[in-house]
Amino acid sequence: MSLYLEAATILESPQTTSLKAIIYNPSKPFKSPQPKLYALIVETLKFQDILKEVVENSGILKLERKLTPLLSILLTHDLLLTKSGIATSSGPLKDALLRHKARLNAEFTRARLRRGHADIKSLIGAVNAEHSRESEDGVTKTATGLTSFNPRWVRVNALQTTLEDSLSSPTFHAFQEVGSVSDMFFFDVVRKTYYRKAEILPNILAIHPSHDITSSELYKSGKIILQSASSCLPAIMLDPPKGSMVVDGCAAPGNKTTHLAALVGSSGKIFAVERDRRRADILEMMITKAGAEGIVTTLKATDFTTIMEGHPAWQASYILLDPSCSGSGILQRVDWDISKLNLPSSDTTSSHPSKKKRKRDETLPNGSASQPEERETKQLEEEIQDDDTSRERLQSLSDFQVAIILHAFLFPNARRITYSTCSVHAEENEHVVARVLNSEIAKERGWRVQSRDENPLSTWHRRGLVGELSDLKSSLEEQRRVADGCIRVHRTDSLGGGFFVTCFTRQVDDKGQFGGGIGNLDIVPAQEDKSRSQVLGDTTEVENQEWNGLSDEGPNEAVSAVDIADGDPRSGKRQKRKPGKAQQGRTEKTNRQFQKGRKGWS
Numbered sequence: 001m002s003l004y005l006e007a008a009t010i011l012e013s014p015q016t017t018s019l020k021a022i023i024y025n026p027s028k029p030f031k032s033p034q035p036k037l038y039a040l041i042v043e044t045l046k047f048q049d050i051l052k053e054v055v056e057n058s059g060i061l062k063l064e065r066k067l068t069p070l071l072s073i074l075l076t077h078d079l080l081l082t083k084s085g086i087a088t089s090s091g092p093l094k095d096a097l098l099r100h101k102a103r104l105n106a107e108f109t110r111a112r113l114r115r116g117h118a119d120i121k122s123l124i125g126a127v128n129a130e131h132s133r134e135s136e137d138g139v140t141k142t143a144t145g146l147t148s149f150n151p152r153w154v155r156v157n158a159l160q161t162t163l164e165d166s167l168s169s170p171t172f173h174a175f176q177e178v179g180s181v182s183d184m185f186f187f188d189v190v191r192k193t194y195y196r197k198a199e200i201l202p203n204i205l206a207i208h209p210s211h212d213i214t215s216s217e218l219y220k221s222g223k224i225i226l227q228s229a230s231s232c233l234p235a236i237m238l239d240p241p242k243g244s245m246v247v248d249g250c251a252a253p254g255n256k257t258t259h260l261a262a263l264v265g266s267s268g269k270i271f272a273v274e275r276d277r278r279r280a281d282i283l284e285m286m287i288t289k290a291g292a293e294g295i296v297t298t299l300k301a302t303d304f305t306t307i308m309e310g311h312p313a314w315q316a317s318y319i320l321l322d323p324s325c326s327g328s329g330i331l332q333r334v335d336w337d338i339s340k341l342n343l344p345s346s347d348t349t350s351s352h353p354s355k356k357k358r359k360r361d362e363t364l365p366n367g368s369a370s371q372p373e374e375r376e377t378k379q380l381e382e383e384i385q386d387d388d389t390s391r392e393r394l395q396s397l398s399d400f401q402v403a404i405i406l407h408a409f410l411f412p413n414a415r416r417i418t419y420s421t422c423s424v425h426a427e428e429n430e431h432v433v434a435r436v437l438n439s440e441i442a443k444e445r446g447w448r449v450q451s452r453d454e455n456p457l458s459t460w461h462r463r464g465l466v467g468e469l470s471d472l473k474s475s476l477e478e479q480r481r482v483a484d485g486c487i488r489v490h491r492t493d494s495l496g497g498g499f500f501v502t503c504f505t506r507q508v509d510d511k512g513q514f515g516g517g518i519g520n521l522d523i524v525p526a527q528e529d530k531s532r533s534q535v536l537g538d539t540t541e542v543e544n545q546e547w548n549g550l551s552d553e554g555p556n557e558a559v560s561a562v563d564i565a566d567g568d569p570r571s572g573k574r575q576k577r578k579p580g581k582a583q584q585g586r587t588e589k590t591n592r593q594f595q596k597g598r599k600g601w602s
């Protein structure tokens with residue numbers, strides 16, 4: 001009986017992760033074979049409506065006190081829908097169900113005929129078809145009736161292979177290109193298809209989520225990396241030229257670090273900074289797997305805000321900031337939503353013995369009987385408290401994100417800085433942008449948000465929310481320009497989850513001096529490298545339509561001996577370059593302003 005009891009326990013537990021992750025978790029093994037357990041739960045969930053109807057109409061829950069609604073549908077599933085029947089030799093629960101076999105069979109026949117199926121085969125076929133369309137295939141129907149598609153996104157690792165070689169490899173050679181993401185979801189049978197938007201998402205492919213490529217040689221060797229399109233946007237937007245020096249300020253697990261490495265190539269240099277030692281281990285593994293060890297120096301257990309003058313990373317020209325955030329945009333690929341279990345009702349409904357829920361008028365733990373009004377007030381209070389906690393949390397995340405950007409603004413040679421989150425909250429997105437642009441540092445150093453037309457992702461239709469930039473101390477026109485310079489991705493946009501990214505830049509004059517800034521409405525495109533692959537200008541309208549063909553996987557978000565470079569004061573070695581007096585003075589002044597600015601914003 002342990003198979004059914006274990007299945008019931010799983011179905012009753014709160015769903016914090018996918019069903020597969022629960023069943024195949026090595027630290028919490030089940031007695032029953034995992035594939036059997038998985039199949040029983042998935043199949044019962046698929047047929048839950050008809051099973052519920054059969055159990056309710058048979059009235060067995062009133063007659064058999066040992067059977068719970070959940071156990072009754074699990075057992076009835078195997079009794080009626082499998083060739084081998086209930087998978088146990090004997091026992092009180094099996095006996096209880098078998099006493100009513102004839103009645104259950106009769107109700108099942110009625111329920112099947114009511115659905116218009118002459119035989120069981122036809123019923124099973126129809127239920128399977130319905131489920132393959134609606135849940136297994138990454139097609140989500142939102143509450144508003146919108147259909148969104150969740151392909152699996154794959155980034156071809158240009159450090160190890162090319163897109164062409166990947167497409168002709170055994171993994172992909174049978175795949176055919178389709179014109180939009182939605183095209184791969186409209187066949188009854190999943191076909192081997194891929195979608196790409198080469199001009200804007202170079203080396204990035206979308207495939208149907210049912211294709212598991214993790215056992216392929218391409219994946220195992222690091223030639224392809226599973227990374228959502230949303231998560232690829234920051235490196236594309238930063239667009240560091242080949243051979244440039246880049247800092248990835250919040251790097252683990254390393255999706256964006258390895259993407260940056262592919263962009264700067266073997267002549268480039270990346271410092272990947274990660275505060276958390278354990279996460280930094282994964283970062284190092286990912287860098288090795290991607291073949292980027294020669295390009296990336298990992299700064300393990302290092303806080304980005306401690307990188308100062310004298311550290312080699314201080315000289316970087318490009319900085320990618322993807323700091324910790326609330327993660328509210330992340331899509332969970334839930335294989336089976338066990339929370340949507342539709343249980344039979346009975347007058348004698350009792351929950352599973354292991355999980356006793358408090359009934360409506362039961363005594364509260366403090367001994368007092370809860371009255372309905374009291375319960376409602378308590379619930380309301382809890383909700384308000386939850387809301388305050390999340391507001392507080394967002395505020396502290398936002399303060400931390402501001403501090404990270406303000407520190408990046410101090411890097412003397414930085415010309416572009418991207419800031420991204422996988423959050424949908426304006427507090428972590430537009431509000432952060434407004435706060436850093438209002439800072440003294442931004443004004444002194446000439447930092448502004450890159451205009452849409454300077455930006456490789458100018459054709460993406462969903463931009464920042466201008467209404468959330470009202471704290472920006474500037475004209476409405478400038479607020480609009482800033483909003484337009486930000487990119488938002490909705491969870492339903494098919495790029496793999498909700499996302500926000502923007503790029504800060506500053507002008508460089510002919511002598512390589514930085515200048516200009518917010519309030520400078522005379523936007524002159526920065527005189528920088530000519531590496532920008534796209535400035536698509538007036539093709540925007542057409543591009544928007546093409547982008548609209550994309551419409552969804554969640555952004556995937558992976559260092560040995562501490563790899564602190566010689567120049568780092570903590571390395572214990574003499575710093576290679578000491579700043580001159582003038583430079584020292586400027587840094588101290590700027591640091592004081594920075595601290596002042598920081599206080600002002602907290």
Ligand SMILES: C[S@@+](CC[C@H](N)C(=O)[O-])C[C@H]1O[C@@H](n2cnc3c(N)ncnc32)[C@H](O)[C@@H]1O
Nearest residue numbers: 250252253254255256275276303304322324557
């Ligand atoms: C959202 S994750 C980054 C994901 C990563 N960019 C990727 O694409 O794989 C944020 C990371 O920043 C790290 N972090 C947070 N604060 C930091 C700080 N002050 N300095 C360095 N790393 C930090 C966190 O430990 C976490 O690993």
